[in-house]
Amino acid sequence: MSKKHHKIIPRQSIPVDKQISKPVLSDSGFRFVTAYPWLKVTGKLLKKDGFTNNLQDATQFSKYLVALIEKTISKINQDSTNIFDDFSNRGQYPHCHYVSKDKIQLVQRISLELHDNDFSEVTKDSDYSWWELGFNGSSRIFGIMSKSDNCFYPLFVDWHHLIYPDIKHNSNDYKNYKYDPHII
Template sequence: MAKKKVKNTTTVSSKVSNPNHPLTTKPTITFDFSYSGWLKSVKRREFTNMLRDDSQFAEFLIQLFTKIIPTVQYNWNTIKTNAKYQFPHCHTISQDKISEVDQITYEIHGKALRDEMFNDELNYWQLGISQSLRVIALYNHYNNTMYPLFLDYHHELHPSINHNQDDIYAYNYCPYHKFS
């Protein structure tokens, strides 16, 4: 039995487009997660980023990867130049907190990651959208890259009497030590 030939009368269009194609979107900031200890938790006299349990950790990770990072990437040019107004939780770390960030970073990573010599190229940033979670990161102006250093889950670096919880110092859960 011979096969019938099917005649296709539809013309093929080779012009398929994707408006979100990664090669055509505007340049944005890059997040580099090469400092592997950035999810470690510490407990100090005036700062803790310990958590209650793995459920709380999961909630924060969802917030981080579905809200904070995409929002910062999409709006980086606005944040970098006009953070106070549209993104009040995204800003450079104030001068009076740099020493504390240096100490926490050293405790988490075992080394200093910011050098005074490169102060013009490297800045500490706090990145947050709403609620309490803040990413503390090192921003390299030269290559437009953000390096997360640690998470401030409870907004302890810049505490607020209205929003900080009293019982966070009872938390002892560190996801990094549990899963690594």
């Protein structure tokens, strides 16, 4: 019998200038809580409402998800106090705002399709309110903010910027996308 040869991989040292820095933690008590499967996708509303959050393929999903985690969620956690402050300068966060009255029914239909709950009891005037959160690129997170708990509950992602369309961020290709990361 032949003897197996295992390749020995030398231990890598991290250069001093590349070491992981301590994270900047918010002292606001803000929490981004994933209580719902918020990365679910649907194409069932495309014909009626012009909305889909299906993706092209696993590569596109991976690329978008990395940006969402590394940039968007990180920024939300870091700047939550200013983002969710009703009186802060909206110009600093133009894609972070309450969902407008003309879009509430659409986000409720999407939520109903994805979670079997339209969260119709959520209104801007209550402790809970619908929000859109996004920064660079087309992806936007939609969810519910609880003021009293200082907690954001993401419900779905608008990968293609279809709820609040913008010619700079929309592409016609999304109509043909069928990829669902939950189907393996």
